[in-house]
Amino acid sequence: APDISVDSVQKDLKELQSVAEANGGNRAHGEPGFKASIDFIKKKLDAAGFKTKVQEFDHGGTTGYNLVADWPKGGSADNTVMVGSHLDSVSDGAGINDNGSGSAGVLEVALAVAKEKLEPSKHLRFAWWGAEEEGLVGSQSYVQSLSQDEVKKINTYLNFDMIASPNAGYFVYDDDAAVQKVFKDYYKSKDITTATSPEVQGRSDHASFKDAGVTVGGTFSGAGETMTEEQAKQWNGKAGEPYDSCYHSECDDISNINEKALDVNTDGIAHAVWELSS
Numbered sequence: 001a002p003d004i005s006v007d008s009v010q011k012d013l014k015e016l017q018s019v020a021e022a023n024g025g026n027r028a029h030g031e032p033g034f035k036a037s038i039d040f041i042k043k044k045l046d047a048a049g050f051k052t053k054v055q056e057f058d059h060g061g062t063t064g065y066n067l068v069a070d071w072p073k074g075g076s077a078d079n080t081v082m083v084g085s086h087l088d089s090v091s092d093g094a095g096i097n098d099n100g101s102g103s104a105g106v107l108e109v110a111l112a113v114a115k116e117k118l119e120p121s122k123h124l125r126f127a128w129w130g131a132e133e134e135g136l137v138g139s140q141s142y143v144q145s146l147s148q149d150e151v152k153k154i155n156t157y158l159n160f161d162m163i164a165s166p167n168a169g170y171f172v173y174d175d176d177a178a179v180q181k182v183f184k185d186y187y188k189s190k191d192i193t194t195a196t197s198p199e200v201q202g203r204s205d206h207a208s209f210k211d212a213g214v215t216v217g218g219t220f221s222g223a224g225e226t227m228t229e230e231q232a233k234q235w236n237g238k239a240g241e242p243y244d245s246c247y248h249s250e251c252d253d254i255s256n257i258n259e260k261a262l263d264v265n266t267d268g269i270a271h272a273v274w275e276l277s278s
């Protein structure tokens, strides 16, 4: 897999910060900053040759949006690897770590697929979900829109929600051993030890897919929980402090990003996409 430029990911995060600032300070479901975030991502994917679709859903009397992007080269959609992240923020802030980080990381990996003209043996589909913060609403609405047959065509769903927490942990979802190993091997090659997190279970969009019987995986750098002594030694972090002290707060802005974690984790997404779609 190619090395993804962390500068490109940071540029996308700055754009998302600007989108929030131009729209009342957030990118939340039902607010103009969310739709503007969708438009920003969609434009880049369209220019790179993806087939994009915006799926609308209703939640709380407000229209929500999912962005789905299919890569036209490669194998049959009967065997699809999906990669997703939620693009909405809470209403308190710009949501740059949660989840600009996952959204921008997945975007740059998708753009790398296009740049390399990848022709994987499986089909690749990327997604940016709406209204995750309202209870995984967008991803659930997407899964519910599929027939049983279409659900079966999804080989694996990979989820990225918070990948650049300032006091970063390196957590790998343990839902599926084979997918977990793909990530663990990658981190091992970077001399980074990984852990599983009880924070992950059912708490992001992978749960919508897992509930429908799809194989899932992903990575996570930690939210509001406290880093332990042992983890602080492993990861050069701060024991007794949250992984992200700005979690769901106004200060989750462009300064709330651990660039090393952003770099390593984005390259990890690329590694998994190349490996699992080949």
Ligand code: PHE
Residues within 6 Å of the ligand: 098, 132, 133, 161, 162, 199, 200, 201, 203, 204, 205, 220, 223
């Ligand atoms: N889904 C949570 C949020 O957006 C954060 C989270 C991400 C929790 C990944 C667990 C795993 O606030």
Ligand code: CA
Residues within 6 Å of the ligand: 003, 004, 005, 006, 263, 264, 267
């Ligand atoms: Ca990189």
Ligand code: ZN
Residues within 6 Å of the ligand: 090, 098, 133, 248
């Ligand atoms: Zn959140």
Ligand code: ZN
Residues within 6 Å of the ligand: 086, 098, 099, 132, 161, 162, 204
């Ligand atoms: Zn999140």
Ligand code: ZN
Residues within 6 Å of the ligand: 059, 060, 134
């Ligand atoms: Zn709601």
